[in-house]
Amino acid sequence: MTGASSRLGAPALAPTVPAAPQEAVSRRALDPRTAVAILLAASITIMAPGGLLFVPAALVAGVLLAISERAWRRVVGLPLAAGAAVAVAYLLPLAAPWPILGVIGVMGGFSLRLVAVAGIAVHLIETIPPTRFTAALRSMRVPAAFTVSGSVLLRFVPTIVAEARAVRDAMRLRGLGGPLAMLRHPVRSLEYFTVPLIASSLRSAEDLSASALLRGLGSQPRPTTMYPPRFGPADAVAVVVVLLLVAATLLWRAGR
Structure with missing residues (x-):
């Protein structure tokens, strides 16, 4: 098949190597x-x-x-x-x-x-990302209860924020949102906002639970990571800046 495709002038398909995003991440992010x-x-x-x-x-x-x-x-x-x-x-x-x-x-x-x-x-x-966060907690030998909770929290909070914005936009389209509606009917406005938000949050929680189970988040064997977490120059800069801020605060307190 390779020889036939070469005679027909079709370009040979070379195996694609996935880029390593860990280098870019380690330079820019903590x-x-x-x-x-x-x-x-x-x-x-x-x-x-x-x-x-x-x-x-x-x-x-x-x-x-x-x-x-x-x-x-x-x-x-x-x-x-x-x-x-x-x-x-x-x-x-x-x-x-x-x-x-x-x-x-x-x-x-x-x-x-x-x-x-x-x-x-x-x-x-x-x-x-939750995957890097989970890998970092595993490398620190953190118990699985805290690892799973932190990973689910990082995935669940942005989902809740997006659902809250969607509910707010839907209320505005129906003329139920806005400061005036909140002042006129505060209980009704809270009901219109919280009931759809709770329902969508439950659905999102079920989806996140299924995704976590498929990824083996609660499995007993210790999973391996494709890109292990490593400290980089950004971490050193962050630690130095934090130490300088703490030292400046303590010196200011001593000089009062």
């Missing part, structure tokens, strides 16, 4: 183990008593991570969300000595911590 370590360190530090001191460092780290992946909306939105939380937490209670404003201020302070942690968490969700 290793999942580095991203998880930064996220855990930020969460534990910020949520601990006195953790507000490290909120600016976490915000700067989140903005730098967003710049590295060119997520310009997050670069602008993260400082704006933090500024709004600061205004609610510290400026709103000064407007009037009302207890309700004090409660809202406490909630704003807690929201500020969540915003700082969310800036790093969103980067992990947006840049690390």
Whole structure:
């Protein structure tokens, strides 16, 4: 067959070799183990008593991570969300000595911590595929219960966000959405939004469970990975930047 195709002038079919995307990934993105370590360190530090001191460092780290992946909306939105939380937490209670404003201020302070942690968490969700995340957790000898839960979470959160946007668009097309409808009929609007979202979430959860079983996510034998996770220059830069931010925070605290 090869000789006949050559005589007819047809080009010979050479075996295609799949490109190795791991090189491009290791240069531009963080290793999942580095991203998880930064996220855990930020969460534990910020949520601990006195953790507000490290909120600016976490915000700067989140903005730098967003710049590295060119997520310009997050670069602008993260400082704006933090500024709004600061205004609610510290400026709103000064407007009037009302207890309700004090409660809202406490909630704003807690929201500020969540915003700082969310800036790093969103980067992990947006840049690390579930397959790389699972492979990294397996290489760290993490128990299967945490590995499966983390992998399903990374797949389920973007699905829920997409379903919520689809439900919101469907409500707007039917004239059921918008701020005015929420103010006029808040309970009805929540019902129109949550019931389809729950139904679509259940269907998505079943599909993700079937996909996980087909991929052998809960199997006893340890699966192998085509591209094992490796640390790269981006991980070293990230660790140095985080250490510099922590050192700057501690020096600023010592100089107060």
